[in-house]
Amino acid sequence: MTEETAAENKAASQPPQVQMRVLGQFIRDMSFENVMAQKGVSGEVQPEITVQVNLDAKKRQAEHQYEVSIKLNLKSKAKGMEDVLFLLEIDYCGLFHVEGVPEDQLHPFLLIECPRMLFPFLRRIVSDITRDGGYPPVNLDTIDFVQLYRNELLRRQAAQAQKSEA
Template identity: 40%
Template sequence: MAEANGNDAQPNNGVPALNAMVQYIKDFSFENPNAPRSLGPQSKAPNISIQVNVNAKQVAEADFEVEILLEGSAGEGADLLFKFELDYAGIFRLQNIAASDQHPVIMIECPRLLFPFARQIVADAVRNGGFPPLYIDPIDFASLYRQKMAEVAATGAPATAPN
């Protein structure tokens, strides 16, 4: 009797599926502009700022590239301790998912799968820069998606699928 290893090219009998095909760093920057002064004791806790953005585009019939862009910094102006920019992406294959459901799957579930890896890259870079690791709090991509869709609805522009 043959055993299946999950890599067979057989159809999944109409069952919806989301598969991460590959994930990768597209671009990454970490700056420690005031080292070594920034590595000494600080008189107050730094202001930490983090921005998140999600982009997606279709790259094949059922494949989508989804990117999480994380930008952050600790400190401000002359007291800047560090800053980073990470563009982390993955290729996801959607099978048997209705067209009306694809946009939320791509913009919520795909970044949710990528986030733990992007979070670890940032934490390691901050630690390797001489600071305690920065563990970004989990992100509610569903809430971000609803907020973005509300903004789109308020402007009257149609929500479009990734292109």
């Protein structure tokens, strides 16, 4: 066997090289509602913040291009009270060029790896918005996108099981 043939066989046996590039990022939709300021209430409050995260990915018309979005809903209440301080909803998107990912691994790749790339930028935006809204900046904890993906799969399986029982 020649060196060239050996190199070709080795290349054929190796999985394709994964390529991912961020083509762009943007805020599709955002809303910050400063409820306490609207009510005219001021003073020191200790915020308690709840965060909801939703992920979505879809194929774009161009070959190997995908749009991935992270939708965050933050609701802040005064500690020990029911008064809402602020509401923040943001839909942050990234455009990605992805090649070399096997078809059966593309869905988890888009909903785990792509959001990981976007998250630091989204964290910064949330921090700036809450600070500019008159509150201490919200520094989001790192989101475990693998666990989020697994939880969504389990939720879908449970829903499917309920549907088939009905």
